[in-house]
Amino acid sequence: MGLLLLFLAGPIVWAVAGSLTDRALSGVRAARPEFVGLQNYERLFADPVLPLSVMLTVVFVVGSAIIGQNVLGMLLAVLFRSGSRVVAGAVGVVVVTAWVLPEIVAAFVSYAFLSADGTLNAILAAVGVDGPNWLYTFPLLAIILANTWRGTAFSMMIYRAALDDVPPEVTESAMIDGAGGWQRFRSITLPMIRSTVFTNLMLTTLQTLSVFTLIWVMTKGGPGELSSTLPVLAYAEAFSFGDIGYGNAIAIVMLALGAVFSVGYVVSLRRAGAAR
Secondary structure (H helix, E strand, O other): OHHHHHHHHHHHHHHHHHHOEOOEOOOHHHHOOOEOOOHHHHHHHHOOHHHHHHHHHHHHHHHHHHHHHHHHHHHHHHHHHHOOHHHHHHHHHHHHHHHHOOHHHHHHHHHHHHOOOOHHHHHHHHOOOOOOOHHHHOHHHHHHHHHHHHHHHHHHHHHHHHHHOOOHHHHHHHHHOOOOHHHHHHHHHHHHOHHHHHHHHHHHHHHHHOOOHHHHHHOOOOOOOOOOOHHHHHHHHHHHOOEHHHHHHHHHHHHHHHHHHHHHHHHHHHHHHHHO
């Protein structure tokens, strides 16, 4: 409880308090900030950038966490159970390597792969295709793919452990009854690991919601604001423009968005537990 209060509740309280002031990064307002009430929130909700940033954040989370990491992680976990040990081991090493890389290294690797003169366009050029500048033309897609590549290993390992706990005699009985692979997975395996699925969805969603370094290195929220998710917007306002109070207000909105996702997953998890 002490650690939670110190490292979780403390920063949240500080951010809420800071969002009610005109605190700046430097100058007089940095030393003597004044209480301004809800002015930062009034300014924020009147800012046309906020709806765009919220939409980009939701699309980024859904694309790279809910769909990308979870679907790909589940697919790899299922394939590893049916594939040879040599292939599973080799692919597993490749996938896990992306996950253990420091985020800053993974961000530079992704930038080098997707930039205008990067590896992907070099491969396309070798087969006669003129590739675009992915980071400029499709910035949101680029960061979704990069974050999916980096984070899939976590979901893969969680689902591999969950699949190992499914009693083999249950699936064998279904196989004897004539159920195909997809039928066994949909009607037997998936319901038995449903709680794990919801738990992993919640973890990957919250991790993806706070991704900053990857986006900042690859696009800096650009071009314009086409990849400016809430963490990037909060950082830009607080540290690029020096408006700490306004940046804190954006961070509180991001915290509220994370709470909405979390409540939804917790409710679904409880329902899954009750169904079992």
